[in-house]
Amino acid sequence: MSSDAVVLDVVVPAFNEAQRLPATLLLLRAALAGLGVPCRVTVVDNASTDGTAEVVSTALPGAVPVRLLWCGERGKGFAVRTGVLASDARYVGFCDADxxxxxDNLGQVLxxxxxxxxxxxxSRAHPRSVVQERHSLLRRWGAVAFRGAVRQVVRSVGETQCGFKFFRGDVARRAFAPLRCGGFAFDxxxxxxxxxxxxxxxxxxVNWVDVPGSRFSPVRHGWQSFxxxxxxxxxxxxxDIAPALPSTMPMPVVTLPVASDVTRGAAAVGLRP
Known part of the structure; x- marks a missing residue:
């Protein structure tokens, strides 16, 4: 690949995120700039009605460019699919706007x-994850039940709903192209x-904090997710999915420690409640 080719493209789905995006872009770009390879942030405006598009279009230039895409079909999954299918990067993934x-472990991901x-x-279910949450007991039990249902579909990871996933580019495009579920279960x-x-x-x-303002509602979205x-x-x-890789057998989970903070401390400020 040429030196200008994007190695890692991070898709950020955004619906009415004008308030949180400035800090998110600052921290995310700082983390990516420390990786030492060409990176990009792709924000997908999911038919927002606030100033989300303006925040992205007026972002200051820097070592890590930011581009704006539009997705008129409501749903986080459809927004992420738009960004993934528009990416020509060697590796592509997504994180949540909050x-x-x-x-701090993007270096490990790469x-x-x-x-x-x-x-x-x-995965928040990983034994070495650091999770700070304020969920109710009902939502916690709901999460346990949901993971049980998901095991009938995905067997090689312990949790599917953490908004932090990255793929080899061709694998991502193959998995996202036929996506039919645009809701919270798209993962x-x-x-x-x-x-x-x-x-x-x-x-x-992962290091995960329950940030106020989540779009997920157990009452409105819980049963729909099941x-x-x-x-x-x-x-x-x-x-009938033809195997794209040498083996069609699910690979075992690989347990790895948390990598060092590639943001040099930047991840500790700005969005932590």
Whole structure:
């Protein structure tokens, strides 16, 4: 690849995120700038009604460029798909606009992808993850039940819903192109497709903080997510996915320690409540 080719493209789906995006872009770009390879941030405006687009279009120039894409089809999954399919980077992934998952292990993510991982999945269920949450007991039990349902679709990682996932470019495009679920369970469909295609999924610990203002509502979205997982399971069972990689067997989870902070401390400020 040429020296100007993007090595890592980070997609940020954004619906009415004008307030949080400035700090998110600052921290994310700082983390990516420390990797020493050409990187890019791609913000996908998911039909916002606030100033999300203006925040991105007026971002200051820097070592890590920021581009803006538009997705008129509502749904986080569709927004991420728009960014992934528009990327020509060697590796592409996504993180949430609230940056609940600190970007302090992007260096580890890149190293794993370079060393041969097909997908790197951040997981709050990893025994070495640091998780600060304020969820109710009902939501916690709901999460346990949801993970049980997801195991019928994705078997090689312990958790699918942390918004911090990165892929080899061709693997990502193959998994996202036929995406049908645009809701909060879209991760299950993407990882299920990647796993069935023989991709090697590596699960890593994350530093995660429950940032106020989450779009997910247990009442409005909880049952729908279970329904979506059932639909995904039914759909994937009926699809004949030809193996894209040498093996079609799901790879075992790889347990790895948290990498050093590549932001040199920048991840400790700005978005931590």
């Amino acid at each position: 940056l609940a998952t600190a970007p 190293s794993l992808l370079v060393d041969g991982a097909d997908a790197v999945v951040g 299950v469909e993407v990882l299920g497709r990647a796993e069935r295609a023989g991709a090697r999924l590596v699960e890593i610990p 329904v979506d997982v059932a639909k995904i399971r039914w759909r994937l069972r009926r699809e």
